[in-house]
Amino acid sequence: MSRKPIIAGNWKMNKTLAEAKAFAEAVKGKAPSADLVETVIGSPALFLAPLAEILNGDVIEVAAQNAYFENAGAFTGENSPAAIADLGIKYIIIGHSERREYFHETDEDINKKAKAIIANGVTPIICCGETLETYEAGQTAQWVESQITAALKDLTPEQVSNLVIAYEPIWAIGTGKSADANTADETCGVVRNTVEKLYGKTVSDAVRIQYGGSVKPENVAEYMSKENVDGALVGGASLEAESFLALLDFVN
């Protein structure tokens, strides 16, 4: 099954407006054709509008790193999925382990966010992944299956076919100790099998699954060679324009 690769950077809470705009100008027009790979930059909400303007018409898409599950109302500090969609943003990352850890987001929150994002015509990138303790206890498959089952609750087969899931072992995030490609492929396979159990093989064959956790230009091609890995969600190595573009070299 050929699924279009998708490489997404996640800047997390980094950059100033000037740095974000300089990055966008540096990468504009330099990513491979969208026929070969989907390229996405996950930006802080502060920079979504200027990035969307600079990259308007470019193959590179902009993603938000989170959104609330209501479109408007008395939710101080939150960002509306409808307002994000209104900027022309095509992707919203949700359920990142840092949001779950530091901001106590639950599987139920992620499910509500996914529904609200899809209702606004935006594609969610739904994150899952286990702690080192869970990994060392051999409980990764059960953990990831429970996260994905809860995140997809009540979504339709078509909605699931079109979204992206990112498997990010917490123990590999920001540590430089990435999961080896076979482990990444195996657990992305668990994610795909979970989708198949819930929705059938047509949907599980269509859904795209990224690996994330210390992905670099030096190791991205190996991940992308694996059957169950359709892309990468990249933190540190996406912060600099040269490194971000080098993540895409595997398509050549």
Ligand SMILES: O=C[C@H](O)COP(=O)(O)O
């Ligand atoms: O969203 C990205 C992941 O948290 C991976 O971050 P990293 O590439 O810095 O390990």
